[in-house]
Amino acid sequence: MSSKQTKTDVILIGAGIMSATLGTLLKELVPDWKITVFEKLASAGEESSNEWNNAGTGHSALCELNYTVEKPDGSIDISKAVKINEQFQESRQFWSYLVNSNLIRNPEDFIRPLPHLSLVQGEKNVEFLKKRFEALSNNPLFHGMEFSEDPRKLAEWIPLIMNGRNDNEPIAATKIDTGTDVNFGALTRMLFDHLQRKNVEINYNHQVDDIKRTSDGSWDLKVRNVQSGLVEHHQAKFVFIGGGGGSLPLLQKSGIPEGKHIGGFPVSGLFMVCKNPEVVAQHHAKVYGKAKVGAPPMSVPHLDTRYIDGKKSLLFGPFAGFSPKFLKTGSMFDLLGSVKPDNVLTMLAAGAKNVPLTKYLIQQVMLSKEQRMEELREFIPNAKSEDWDIVVAGQRVQVIKDTAAGGKGTLQFGTEVICAADGSISALLGASPGASTAVSVMLDLLSRCFPQQIQEWEPKIKEMIPSYGVSLVKNPELIREIDVQTSRALGLSSELALV
Numbered sequence: 001m002s003s004k005q006t007k008t009d010v011i012l013i014g015a016g017i018m019s020a021t022l023g024t025l026l027k028e029l030v031p032d033w034k035i036t037v038f039e040k041l042a043s044a045g046e047e048s049s050n051e052w053n054n055a056g057t058g059h060s061a062l063c064e065l066n067y068t069v070e071k072p073d074g075s076i077d078i079s080k081a082v083k084i085n086e087q088f089q090e091s092r093q094f095w096s097y098l099v100n101s102n103l104i105r106n107p108e109d110f111i112r113p114l115p116h117l118s119l120v121q122g123e124k125n126v127e128f129l130k131k132r133f134e135a136l137s138n139n140p141l142f143h144g145m146e147f148s149e150d151p152r153k154l155a156e157w158i159p160l161i162m163n164g165r166n167d168n169e170p171i172a173a174t175k176i177d178t179g180t181d182v183n184f185g186a187l188t189r190m191l192f193d194h195l196q197r198k199n200v201e202i203n204y205n206h207q208v209d210d211i212k213r214t215s216d217g218s219w220d221l222k223v224r225n226v227q228s229g230l231v232e233h234h235q236a237k238f239v240f241i242g243g244g245g246g247s248l249p250l251l252q253k254s255g256i257p258e259g260k261h262i263g264g265f266p267v268s269g270l271f272m273v274c275k276n277p278e279v280v281a282q283h284h285a286k287v288y289g290k291a292k293v294g295a296p297p298m299s300v301p302h303l304d305t306r307y308i309d310g311k312k313s314l315l316f317g318p319f320a321g322f323s324p325k326f327l328k329t330g331s332m333f334d335l336l337g338s339v340k341p342d343n344v345l346t347m348l349a350a351g352a353k354n355v356p357l358t359k360y361l362i363q364q365v366m367l368s369k370e371q372r373m374e375e376l377r378e379f380i381p382n383a384k385s386e387d388w389d390i391v392v393a394g395q396r397v398q399v400i401k402d403t404a405a406g407g408k409g410t411l412q413f414g415t416e417v418i419c420a421a422d423g424s425i426s427a428l429l430g431a432s433p434g435a436s437t438a439v440s441v442m443l444d445l446l447s448r449c450f451p452q453q454i455q456e457w458e459p460k461i462k463e464m465i466p467s468y469g470v471s472l473v474k475n476p477e478l479i480r481e482i483d484v485q486t487s488r489a490l491g492l493s494s495e496l497a498l499v
Contacts, residue, residue, distance in 0.1 A: 016243075091438060110184075240428075
């Protein structure tokens, strides 16, 4: 039974890092707009943004090998790495603006400096890493990157990984000290605390069950209080669907043409966490390897130092798995319910194309703890089972769509924003690099959904993000200036400040 109907300017669905970022940007650009948030869980940042549900890497392509591709001629394509790095620089600038403006405090609670390393074994992989290093180290965005295939040097960089490693297989690593560990859960909670102080109405334990267009072009949301069962209707001129894996079903309910012929493929994840402080103390870096053949990009193995609740932790993973749920707190019928007449052929085509991936995920699900330990020992030869526990990480829903390059039912690995033609509603789908590029993604959303206002907003955007609209890679001096400023504001190490 409906109890009330209210109107607002903007509705944000989901209290994750994306809604937090968009809400914070809008409050700086148009302080008088009324913003309402609905989150079905009891607090902010509890699904994909939660610190235990993601890798906590400030994704800037410093160590992630899947962002640099070897072309048929043997050269390395670094264009994606450059783009992601530039996007992360925008996030750093925005966070620095918030800290310098005293809108959020204690940046050490959400971001810390941490070396980023890429590690490979085997002659072919070593050659690839060397070429990757040569291509990236000439770029000002990757200044300070080092390469070594000397086991003695690697033992200085990553003693825990090199200790007990007695095989003669070639091994190499790159290292850059300007990497970061980011607690996106803590950052999300900080931003929502800030929004609450700015009189944004945040409704926890409220689930959006339906979205319909009204006669005047705005959107009517049917919202249910999950504790009392009370149903309310809320109307807004603009709606952002930032519900993680729950975004696709709501996008489908909106009925916009742009949301048709799109499906979702859920992938779950596990991490192994070290409970022995003596082992944790021996490692201080994020070390990314190469994904195994047939593995999805989000399954690149990595051994990470993490800072969670102020405590140093050590995690290894992720181990991929399959669950039909679109959220950790979702339903076993999520995947089935997302199949509609307009996307059924797309979904079937994706199933036919991705049989190897499905087999891989099933194999991952069936792994015993000891089998997972064997994979861990490829990183830490002396790892002991009793030192490690398994934690269940978040659910990610990869976008499936028809593309010119991949054809019908192409599985997309990345972050994608779907906007209505009139800009009145938008949804964020997909996964990594996700949170790290939230500021860039939301700025793009603003330009697409508010084309009339974006020019008026530009001076304020440039005040918050000086590199907005500028190619950093073509402006080395601006890179240096931004690096020094953001490093100072966020308490990070700065290689560029030393040169």
